[in-house]
Amino acid sequence: MGRVEGSGESGGPGNRGSGEPRRSVPVSPVAWPGLRPAWVEVDLDAVAHNTRTLGAEVAPARVLAVVKADAYGHGAVPVARSAISAGASCLGVALVEEALALRAAGISAPVLVLSEPHPASADACAEHGIAVTVCTPAGVQAFGAAGRRGGRPVAAHLKVDTGMHRQGCDPAALPALAAAALAEPGLEVAGLWSHFAVADEPGQRATTDAQLARYSDALATAAAAGLAPRWRHLANSAGATLRDDARFDLVRLGIELYGLAPSPDLPGEATARLRPALALRAAVSAVRTVEAGERVSYGHRWAAPARTRVATLPVGYADGVRRGLSDRIRVRLGGRDFRQVGRVTMDQVMVDVGDAPVEVGEVATLLGDPARGEPGVREWSVALDTIDYEVTCGLSSRLPRVHHHGDRADGPVTAGPARAGRPVGTAPAGPGGEGVRR
Numbered sequence: 111m112g113r114v115e116g117s118g119e120s121g122g123p124g125n126r127g128s129g130e131p132r133r134s135v136p137v138s139p140v141a142w143p144g145l146r147p148a149w150v151e152v153d154l155d156a157v158a159h160n161t162r163t164l165g166a167e168v169a170p171a172r173v174l175a176v177v178k179a180d181a182y183g184h185g186a187v188p189v190a191r192s193a194i195s196a197g198a199s200c201l202g203v204a205l206v207e208e209a210l211a212l213r214a215a216g217i218s219a220p221v222l223v224l225s226e227p228h229p230a231s232a233d234a235c236a237e238h239g240i241a242v243t244v245c246t247p248a249g250v251q252a253f254g255a256a257g258r259r260g261g262r263p264v265a266a267h268l269k270v271d272t273g274m275h276r277q278g279c280d281p282a283a284l285p286a287l288a289a290a291a292l293a294e295p296g297l298e299v300a301g302l303w304s305h306f307a308v309a310d311e312p313g314q315r316a317t318t319d320a321q322l323a324r325y326s327d328a329l330a331t332a333a334a335a336g337l338a339p340r341w342r343h344l345a346n347s348a349g350a351t352l353r354d355d356a357r358f359d360l361v362r363l364g365i366e367l368y369g370l371a372p373s374p375d376l377p378g379e380a381t382a383r384l385r386p387a388l389a390l391r392a393a394v395s396a397v398r399t400v401e402a403g404e405r406v407s408y409g410h411r412w413a414a415p416a417r418t419r420v421a422t423l424p425v426g427y428a429d430g431v432r433r434g435l436s437d438r439i440r441v442r443l444g445g446r447d448f449r450q451v452g453r454v455t456m457d458q459v460m461v462d463v464g465d466a467p468v469e470v471g472e473v474a475t476l477l478g479d480p481a482r483g484e485p486g487v488r489e490w491s492v493a494l495d496t497i498d499y500e501v502t503c504g505l506s507s508r509l510p511r512v513h514h515h516g517d518r519a520d521g522p523v524t525a526g527p528a529r530a531g532r533p534v535g536t537a538p539a540g541p542g543g544e545g546v547r548r
């Protein structure tokens with residue numbers, strides 16, 4: 111962490127306060143990116159580290175980096191570039207719009223839409239070389255026709271339902287789907303895949319075993335129909351980490367790329383080798399003294415047990431600091447932990463800082479790296495009885511994202527660095543059936 115002379119008004123690049131500097135206050139290694147002193151920081155070195163670590167573990171299987179939902183709130187474009195530079199073969203998104211945003215940013219790596227898109231998007235997929243999931247005869251027809259119209263086959267990954275029961279064709283329908291897709295000149299059948307439902311729950315191993323067996327049967331069925339897919343894929347982060355028999359040609363990694371855990375049930379050593387990429391920081395906007403018994407925030411639910419100082423931070427539930435976290439989280443300020451107190455409001459939260467010499471402008475960490483003593487995403491997901499995914503996806507777009515490399519404070523990143531072992535600007539051919547040029 112760097113240090114800056116605090117003005118008593120503001121502690122960062124927006125340091126426009128008047129008056130003499132009073133004392134040195136800790137700030138984030140990165141400049142905050144907007145006018146508002148609250149932001150999400152994403153360490154792209156952590157994303158690259160996690161990609162390389164996981165890529166080495168699953169080799170010779172390849173990595174599809176799941177960057178849907180703005181890379182789980184981390185910023186899809188910079189994260190995608192970092193993951194590809196660190197060895198990921200391709201990218202996965204939920205929506206065609208998300209794929210188009212990657213293309214618009216100049217990312218030409220293979221991109222797979224992880225469910226069958228609406229036929230209305232077929233021409234856009236064909237035009238921009240976006241691979242799609244196909245699991246219905248209507249999908250074969252729509253995307254095949256678009257491939258023919260566009261003069262270039264659309265890469266299709268057939269999906270079979272092995273027990274998640276969300277998307278995918280029934281295994282009994284696979285031979286007909288495979289035959290139709292293979293007969294369609296507007297499609298290039300590049301993959302056959304499925305999705306685990308409970309791989310993150312070690313206690314449900316039998317269910318995962320059953321899905322794996324159904325997937326293996328589906329591969330045999332497809333082979334009998336003449337389909338030998340280049341990319342066979344089944345595992346998400348938990349499946350890839352816990353089941354080396356489920357990696358096939360490709361694993362689809364999301365949460366672990368971000369250094370977070372698929373579930374609290376996973377053994378600690380399964381996540382200890384990863385680095386959390388995201389931090390949420392905000393500069394103190396006000397400090398006041400409250401007397402014993404005085405109450406704080408909406409509803410006056412919290413009363414000061416003794417005379418104390420209360421600091422205000424300019425983030426609230428409109429930013430994704432959920433109201434259900436009221437009185438349940440800690441905030442790191444000056445290397446010490448303090449309790450958030452009173453109701454989380456739409457734009458602000460209060461923190462009981464006791465008699466600590468906290469000043470306006472001092473930067474607080476609400477989420478960060480537990481290895482540095484900062485509150486981890488897990489603390490929020492436990493408090494909210496949810497999963498880490500929902501916490502980071504819930505950090506709203508109102509919070510600017512700033513991307514950096516480790517402690518190097520170089521502000522927003524517009525291009526990922528080249529990595530050792532690969533010529534600059536290239537990556538291996540991926541599941542979209544094309545080479546990668548960045």
Ligand SMILES: Cc1ncc(COP(=O)(O)O)c(C=O)c1O
Nearest residue numbers: 176224305346347362363364365
């Ligand atoms: C189809 C599919 N594959 C892979 C993933 C990545 O899962 P995880 O983030 O647990 O690695 C997801 C995420 O929801 C998904 O929907």
